[in-house]
Amino acid sequence: MAAEQPTATVPGDQTRIHNIGYRSYDGPRLGRAYARRSLYSQSLRGAYGLGRSAKSKVLPMLLFVVMCLPAAIMVAVAVATKANDLPLDYTRYAIVLQAVISLYVASQAPQSVSRDLRFKTVPLYFSRPIETADYVRAKYASLASALFILTAAPLVVLYVGALLAKLDFADQTKGFAQGLVSVALLSLLFAGLGLVVASVTPRRGFGIAAVIAVLTITYGAVSTLQAIADVQGSSGSVAWIGLFSPITLIDGVQSAFLGATSAFPGGVGPSNGEGAVYVLVTLGLIAGAYGLLMRRYQKVGL
Amino acid sequence: MDVTVIATESLSKRYPRVTALDRLSVDVGPGVTGLVGANGAGKSTLIKILLGLSPATEGRAEVLGLDVATKGADIRERVGYMPEHDCLPPDVSATEFVVHMARMSGLPPTAARERTADTLRHVGLYEERYRPIGGYSTGMKQRVKLAQALVHDPQLVFLDEPTNGLDPVGRDEMLGLIRRIHTDFGISVLVTSHLLGELERTCDHVVVVDGGKLLRSSSTTDFTQTTTTLAIEVTDTDEHPDGTRAVREALDARGVTVQDGSGLPGAGHVLLLTAAGEETYDLVRDVIADLGLGLVRMEQRRHHISEVFQDSDAERKEAVGHGS
Numbered sequence: 124m125a126a127e128q129p130t131a132t133v134p135g136d137q138t139r140i141h142n143i144g145y146r147s148y149d150g151p152r153l154g155r156a157y158a159r160r161s162l163y164s165q166s167l168r169g170a171y172g173l174g175r176s177a178k179s180k181v182l183p184m185l186l187f188v189v190m191c192l193p194a195a196i197m198v199a200v201a202v203a204t205k206a207n208d209l210p211l212d213y214t215r216y217a218i219v220l221q222a223v224i225s226l227y228v229a230s231q232a233p234q235s236v237s238r239d240l241r242f243k244t245v246p247l248y249f250s251r252p253i254e255t256a257d258y259v260r261a262k263y264a265s266l267a268s269a270l271f272i273l274t275a276a277p278l279v280v281l282y283v284g285a286l287l288a289k290l291d292f293a294d295q296t297k298g299f300a301q302g303l304v305s306v307a308l309l310s311l312l313f314a315g316l317g318l319v320v321a322s323v324t325p326r327r328g329f330g331i332a333a334v335i336a337v338l339t340i341t342y343g344a345v346s347t348l349q350a351i352a353d354v355q356g357s358s359g360s361v362a363w364i365g366l367f368s369p370i371t372l373i374d375g376v377q378s379a380f381l382g383a384t385s386a387f388p389g390g391v392g393p394s395n396g397e398g399a400v401y402v403l404v405t406l407g408l409i410a411g412a413y414g415l416l417m418r419r420y421q422k423v424g425l
Numbered sequence: 426m427d428v429t430v431i432a433t434e435s436l437s438k439r440y441p442r443v444t445a446l447d448r449l450s451v452d453v454g455p456g457v458t459g460l461v462g463a464n465g466a467g468k469s470t471l472i473k474i475l476l477g478l479s480p481a482t483e484g485r486a487e488v489l490g491l492d493v494a495t496k497g498a499d500i501r502e503r504v505g506y507m508p509e510h511d512c513l514p515p516d517v518s519a520t521e522f523v524v525h526m527a528r529m530s531g532l533p534p535t536a537a538r539e540r541t542a543d544t545l546r547h548v549g550l551y552e553e554r555y556r557p558i559g560g561y562s563t564g565m566k567q568r569v570k571l572a573q574a575l576v577h578d579p580q581l582v583f584l585d586e587p588t589n590g591l592d593p594v595g596r597d598e599m600l601g602l603i604r605r606i607h608t609d610f611g612i613s614v615l616v617t618s619h620l621l622g623e624l625e626r627t628c629d630h631v632v633v634v635d636g637g638k639l640l641r642s643s644s645t646t647d648f649t650q651t652t653t654t655l656a657i658e659v660t661d662t663d664e665h666p667d668g669t670r671a672v673r674e675a676l677d678a679r680g681v682t683v684q685d686g687s688g689l690p691g692a693g694h695v696l697l698l699t700a701a702g703e704e705t706y707d708l709v710r711d712v713i714a715d716l717g718l719g720l721v722r723m724e725q726r727r728h729h730i731s732e733v734f735q736d737s738d739a740e741r742k743e744a745v746g747h748g749s
Binding site for chain 1: 476478498501502504505506508510511512513514515516517521525526528529530531532533536540543547557573577578609610611
């Protein structure tokens with residue numbers, strides 16, 4: 124900081140006394156990486172309404188509580204009844220509460236990117252040192268982190284509760300780790316899909332509707348088709364149909380590789396071979412979402 | 426002006442159907458520079474290129490001695506940009522928004538907050554800076570936009586149509602503020618406008634573009650101080666029911682050419698004459714005193730830039746006329 128300009132102390136010139144004049148800045152300028160980190164933390168806080176109005180805190184906080192409450196109840200029951208195992212697997216938890224997760228993505232993805240597009244704040248970012256890739260990465264990482272916090276917190280509750288209930292440590296730790304990998308993948312996938320949809324719908328209301336549509340309509344369609352296929356006895360196609368909605372995709376990956384029991388009709392998840400396809404499709408979707416976001420923001424520019 | 430802030434050399438930008446810039450070569454020194462042109466003349470395209478956000482089709486440009494093609498990020502760290510359009514989210518306060526933008530420019534958190542408080546005060550936002558931007562007037566929003574362009578203490582700011590949508594008072598205040606950005610803050614300014622008249626009070630230098638081509642680049646004093654014109658207005662008396670005409674006749678008799686100020690406020694009552702020097706003022710005073718009239722006003726009238734262009738337009742049309 125430059126020294127303050129000497130203030131006028133001429134008698135009678137009272138109005139000027141507090142005018143310290145313009146001070147130039149010659150402190151550090153921390154550049155791109157710092158700006159990207161700042162955008163990440165600002166967006167992550169924003170995803171829970173922190174640093175925003177009280178009104179915008181209500182929904183994310185409510186969903187967070189709704190997400191954790193069943194876990195707390197299960198833990199309480201497990202401790203009270205001295206059960207041998209938790210009523211729900213770590214990997215199943217997110218699948219069961221997928222509606223809450225979808226609602227969270229639908230409400231927070233548009234608030235993360237649609238606002239910048241709708242109010243044309245994006246040019247202000249790109250007139251600064253950060254570039255398209257920095258913006259996209261910061262936004263993607265922040266929403267994925269927010270989702271991870273949402274989905275991993277109840278698992279932590281379950282895990283701590285399981286240890287308190289003196290359930291088998293090795294067993295619980297393995298299940299907890301598998302659960303964390305699964306929700307990490309789910310967070311990346313849902314964040315990517317949510318952001319892509321939100322980034323092409325500047326109007327926030329449309330954004331919310333579109334994200335819900337992508338996440339729940341596909342699930343509805345896929346699970347209906349799976350049920351029909353199962354009833355008609357073509358159980359082979361059940362696994363392939365599961366590739367077409369995000370939540371069944373995660374379900375397939377974790378039942379093939381993370382020791383989860385599948386929620387597919389018949390309770391049979393994809394085989395290892397099919398599971399590999401699930402992993403590839405999931406990673407492909409995550410990469411594709413990132414690529415689409417990059418393309419979208421290269422166009423938005425200034 | 427030996428330091429060059431912006432230098433372009435046959436800079437062109439062609440889109441598939443439009444040529445936005447056509448071999449534009451211009452040097453801009455420190456101070457306040459006006460970039461004038463009609464809508465679509467290539468002003469915004471030029472700013473985009475100068476920020477290193479859009480590659481030029483051909484030619485080169487430097488900002489603060491840095492090549493726009495290779496040093497875009499370095500330029501953007503030292504330059505501020507105020508867009509023409511709305512760019513403010515309505516649900517955050519000016520303080521929060523400007524702090525965030527300061528951090529986006531690389532300022533550490535504490536410095537970002539200090540600079541935000543300083544900058545908002547300098548642009549004239551006080552208690553209202555804690556309220557959500559959505560409730561601000563257009564003038565206040567323009568100030569927030571200006572503040573986010575200045576918060577990181579750039580060496581140069583690009584202001585794209587900063588007076589758009591402002592009422593005359595707001596316009597004057599904004600122009601005064603722009604002047605202060607250079608005189609008080611020591612920051613060079615490139616300000617665009619499609620209104621020539623606005624820029625003559627504010628700018629040291631004016632660059633005029635038209636259809637992506639450079640029409641003229643010179644200092645405002647060159648534009649407006651080639652001659653001094655005096656405007657005078659007098660009262661009528663019983664003896665001279667038309668005072669203006671009486672003065673005009675009296676001055677004509679003494680060999681001073683007088684024009685009536687048609688097109689000016691108070692047309693019909695205003696006389697324009699070219700001041701050759703001190704003696705013209707004395708002459709006018711004496712003539713009016715002799716006639717026993719009251720002198721309402723006598724002022725130096727600088728030529729408006731627009732008149733200069735009207736003249737050059739007229740010349741051009743004449744030239745075209747001769748050519749055909």
